[in-house]
Amino acid sequence: MDNGSNTLDFCNLKVVSALGRGAKGLVFLAKINEGQNEKQWLALKVVSKAFVRMRNSSHCKRVSFEQQILRRFNHPLLPQLRGVLETEELLGFAIDYCHGGNLHSLRRKQSEKTFPVDAIRFYAVELVLVLDYLHSLGVVYRDLKPENILIQETGHIMLVDFDLSKKLNPKSPQLLSGISSPSSDSALLVDRRKRLLPGCYCCHSGIMPLDSDSQLGTNSPARSESDSVEKSNSFVGTEDYVAPEIITGEGHNFGVDWWSLGVVLYEMLYGMTPFKGVNRKETFQRILMKQPDLSGENTPLRDLIKKLLEKHPDRRIEVHEIKCHDFFKGVNWNSVLQIARPPYIPQNDVEDKAGFSRKDVESFVRKIFFKNDNKEEKPKEVEKKKINGANQNKVYNKNQNTVWVDKLTDNPTQNEDFLMF
Template sequence: MYSGDSDSSSDSGERVRRGETLDFQNLNVVSAVGRGAKGVVFLARVMEKGNGDWLALKVVSKELLRKKNRNKGSCKRVSFERHILRRFDHPLLPRFRGALDTDQLTGFAIDYCHGGNLHLLRKKQPEKTFSEETVRFYAVELVLVLEYLHNFGVVYRDLKPENIMIQESGHIMLVDFDLSKKLYLRSTPSSSCNSSPGSDSSPEKDRRKRRPSRFSCYCHSGISLYDSDIPNQLNAIPTSRSMSDSVEKSNSFVGTEEYVAPEVISGEGHDFAVDWWSLGIVLHELIYGTTPFKGANRKETFHRIITKEPELSGATTPLRDLIKKLLEKDPERRIQVKDIKSHDFFKGVKWDTILEISRPPYIPQNEIKDSTGFSQKDVESFVHRIFFPKSKEEEDKTNKREAKNNEKENYENEENDKKEESNKNVWVDMLNQNSAKDENFLIF
């Protein structure tokens, strides 16, 4: 743990609140809490006067990016995620808390969510399902956050319970935007906004007047996705049924197989409607405990998504009716946001004030215990070992070399080294692909 002077620690905390640069010198990295295809998430805290906020620090190996980046796709997605996080201002989306950059790692921090994710919370329920009232609460918040993203012109493309975190307040936070994409108006390319990292579109010179967000009460700055658009607020992205004709479609094959929409599998091109399909899958999982189309393998799952209708057992209810309309295979006929919000399942919901008055069904307890953190070298070594594991022969050589070095140290230092190495080995063991089912870690 770094023991800097109090003034520098306080300045560091203030920089994090402003979303600026993070520094390992004033950052206490406590443990690893999750891993993904390109990165690892650590629980960290900025050292300042008193106790700094807990952060989720997502770091990506630069070496892995170079290896995967033959077509520039990986770097674009990492840049895009960081780019849009800086511009979000919504209570159900992450706050960008700072960027981190070393010779080996690049990353950023957002607020840490004390309640884990919705997948783990569901599995803790007695029947591994939620009541309709609880489903309604989470569904309302998901509709709000997806509508906000779509008004930004962003299609999320990876909605699943594992990406729906529970904040300390009990409200959700949607995370992990590296599969998200900016969509542009098809018919008036000169009016679309400036090209972003990860975007396929060219920069545009002309702008149309932007309309304010309908969630301006929750989005204090009202800024749009890109720096050059800040004075103009949000894009004029259509939200009516004409959206499919007005907005470009993506042909990328992305998503998580059980939640992916039929039009993604068929390769016909997709737009914002894929998020409403995924919402239907999530609601089905919350009320039934399973996704509706899961097969024995990916091929069978995709076949079921394209050909099979969802089995909605039980009496007809507004929730089951909504799920059925969300899981309409034709994206042109799939229910959209206006009709979703007026659906009987949400009867009585006051959408403009719901985030201010709603009471979450679950409030997590803050059980985090502070401890001595790990150094930059420890974190870089750990991330490297996750994505570039040594062979058994190399590991044996390393262990022998470390054993010889330890013989030269006194007993106290030797015991401390063993303890720290044990902690790091636990991280690696728990985060490798073979241990992905462990519920203490998030696999994103």
């Protein structure tokens, strides 16, 4: 399928199950029913038109922005827009489905709920590359967290969910270089996403795979980010991962993504986020006032985390310093994607089930976002509940911002985690 030019329709689209929920939309596992793409699994993100209309105008803009930005991507660690869908009730778009779930779920499957250092280095390298590429486009991501870092069937990551991202206009002409396309290496790798990448940059990590029933599914110029780009004053992000300057409202730029990377690396190393409090107020207070507890031997990884979690954005480590840090010693940034061997390769089997109709999907979306099917009432905030007859012991986990769904009367999911993203 061409990038986003394909119009999807429930007549040729087979929707198999629900994968996750966000603030404004739902993600379904789907596939094309005909033609050469019949075996290609897709993640179909849909939003309710009625729900978006009830929110302020910024929500409409974000829905449009995410589609627009997906059309621009040409990078092996970012999704490609595979098609768009529209009905009287829904707007949607499809990207490639990632068989390996997300980094949060993969970490929780590890025996110590943490990753070995070699595995952390592998994922850190790829996160630095993809954030650097986004920043070269003038895009600040603003929602980096393990739930948004998916694992492709090759074992490489894919960063998803761009509805909180923002375009910042570079003030320095040098920042515009590299915007039109990624490096030739990255462009080449886009066509190789379906292949396992052999290589010599190995991670002998002992990564434990997800359970079989879990279907979660360019070097830019050196720059002083704080001096060279405009700032945003929006308050966005997931509370454990937001940078201090977002909390204070003093304006933020690309540096917030590097802060969030520090939180993600800390979580991969210690199995928890560094500033978690008993409630949002305490979490924010710790982000502003508390230094991260980097207990253990003084290592390059801990030093990198410390520099990423610098509270003052003007003193926080930036991309060129990150790439030169001792933790990445020996990494060839121009070719690492071609020679890196992922620490975990997921199984690619997806159970093909009977599909659901447009009516089924629309009914499911209404039940998730509205109190009942008949009225467009103001949707509730995410609350502690079980959905449509779920009778096992999975409930809304407030600490993890996750909704667990076991059974749905109209749209039974696979036995899998139903994620908030």
